Amino acid sequence: MEFLISSKHFNPHDTFTCGQVFRYGTNQGRYYVFSMDKYAEVFQSGDDFIVETSDVEYFKNYFDCQTDYQQIKDRLNKNLVLSYATEYGSGIRILRQSLIETIFSFIISANNNIKRIQGIIEKLCIRLGSKTPYGYAFPTLLQLANADKQFYTEIGCGYRAGYIQQTAIELLNYDINKLYTMSTKDSKKALMNFKGIGPKVADCILLFGLNRSDSFPTDTWIRKVYHIYFEAGHKDSEISGYLLELFGSDSGYAQQYLFNYLRQKTTK
DNA sequence: GGACAGGTGCGGT
DNA sequence: ACCGCACCTGTC
Numbered sequence: 001m002e003f004l005i006s007s008k009h010f011n012p013h014d015t016f017t018c019g020q021v022f023r024y025g026t027n028q029g030r031y032y033v034f035s036m037d038k039y040a041e042v043f044q045s046g047d048d049f050i051v052e053t054s055d056v057e058y059f060k061n062y063f064d065c066q067t068d069y070q071q072i073k074d075r076l077n078k079n080l081v082l083s084y085a086t087e088y089g090s091g092i093r094i095l096r097q098s099l100i101e102t103i104f105s106f107i108i109s110a111n112n113n114i115k116r117i118q119g120i121i122e123k124l125c126i127r128l129g130s131k132t133p134y135g136y137a138f139p140t141l142l143q144l145a146n147a148d149k150q151f152y153t154e155i156g157c158g159y160r161a162g163y164i165q166q167t168a169i170e171l172l173n174y175d176i177n178k179l180y181t182m183s184t185k186d187s188k189k190a191l192m193n194f195k196g197i198g199p200k201v202a203d204c205i206l207l208f209g210l211n212r213s214d215s216f217p218t219d220t221w222i223r224k225v226y227h228i229y230f231e232a233g234h235k236d237s238e239i240s241g242y243l244l245e246l247f248g249s250d251s252g253y254a255q256q257y258l259f260n261y262l263r264q265k266t267t268k
Numbered sequence: 269g270g271a272c273a274g275g276t277g278c279g280g281t
Numbered sequence: 282a283c284c285g286c287a288c289c290t291g292t293c
Contacts, residue, residue, distance in 0.1 A: 019274060106274090113273035116291050158289025163276085198276045219274035235283095236275095259274075 001056050004048040009069035011091030012042040012049065018092055018260040020208050022105055022118050023125070023138070035062055036098045037130065037137035064093045072253050079246075081229045082254060085261035092256050095208060099176065101138045102209030107163055107196035109204075116156070123155040144168040163196025170194060184212045199236070213252035216243045224266075225258045 012031035016024040023034040030043040040053035040062075053059050060066075073090075076082040104124075109117050121138075128139035128147055139147075145168040152161035171194070179187045184206060191202040203217035216222075218240040226239045234242070247254040 107276095109273095110275045111273065111288080112275085112290085113292075116273075119291080153289085156290065159287095160276090160289075196276070200275060204274080217274075221274060263274085 001054060002050050002052045003056050003060060004045075004050055005063060005065065007044070007047050007049055007091070009073075009090065010049060010063070010093055011044075014089045014091035014260065015063075015093045015095065017264075018089065018256050019114070019263070020204075020256065021095055021097065022109075022114070022121050034125075034135060034138070035059075035095075036101055037132050039132065039134040061096050064096055067093075069093070072250055075250055076247070076254055076257065081225075081261075082257060085254075085257035088264070089257050089260040092253075092260060094211075094213070094252055094256060096211050097208045098138070099179070099205070099209040100141055100144075100171075102205050103167070103171075103191075103194075103197070104138075104144060104164060106201045106204045106208075107167065108157060108160060110160065110196065110198070110201055112160075120156050127151070127155065141168060141171055145172050160196055167194040167196055179210060184214050187212070188215070199240070203240070207252040207255070214244070214249045216240050216247070216251040216255050218243075219259075221259050221263050222255065225262045228262075 012033075016031060016033065021033065025032055030041050032039065032041045035058075038053070038055050038058055040051050040059045042049050042051050044050075051059055051063065073086045076086055105117070105121055108120050125136040125138055128143045129136040130140075130143075131137075144164070147165065147168075149161050149165045152164050157164060179190060182190065187210060188199075188202045188206060191197050191205055192199065197205070200217055200219055203215045206212040206215040207217060218236050222243075223236065223239065226234070226243070230242070243254070244251050
């Protein structure tokens with residue numbers, strides 16, 4: 001089965017390469033992506049992209065199809081830097097991902113590079129996840145909690161091995177649904193009680209796993225953006241607070257456009 | 269071969 | 282609260 005997304009505010013390259021997701025790739029001109037135990041392929045057809053998947057409803061939500069990106073861009077474009085960034089990454093969508101997958105993916109991402117993160121997550125899926133018709137699923141919480149620390153070391157998690165193992169076990173006895181109903185601020189505090197989740201990782205989980213667009217992950221790239229285009233010499237917590245105030249509930253979108261803008265320009 | 273990666277935990281003020 | 286520092290390890 002398949003459905004269409006207009007290319008006006010979407011393309012898979014912008015969306016997948018702006019750092020929010022790790023299990024994607026290209027094959028013969030098509031993009032493919034995994035999410036938990038689900039899978040989709042994306043390819044262009046005229047002015048649209050076709051999403052081919054066995055779970056249409058899941059991926060319509062995943063690709064944030066009910067959000068009006070024109071309105072978001074109109075608001076953000078009042079800021080000069082953002083007007084360049086939204087033009088540059090016009091096809092970015094914020095993916096509505098699974099909470100468990102974002103929690104563990106972003107613990108792994110801390111002080112790590114994307115290539116290595118992808119390798120670790122792939123091994124994680126192959127060795128712990130269930131087999132599906134198209135590949136291996138991201139492990140369930142139970143599968144993650146049943147693996148020991150040595151396993152996580154073996155697949156290359158380094159000093160994060162203990163964080164992952166501990167957090168998986170603690171989450172087993174935690175009512176994860178609370179995170180959906182709490183305020184963004186309280187959810188962030190709750191997330192930061194788990195090992196391996198600091199302010200940056202918590203913001204990523206809020207934005208990508210809990211759909212809280214009123215969070216602004218401040219990483220090395222955003223720090224650079226801020227110091228180049230906004231002001232110099234501020235601490236992370238101040239940067240995050242300032243940008244959050246500036247962009248409000250559009251913060252998450254602003255963050256992705258800015259991240260993409262600087263990273264693509266400086267790594268090419 | 270050393271610095272770098274989408275930071276975090278920990279101990280010391 | 283707010284620093285400063287050590288930290289696994291593949292990749293360049």
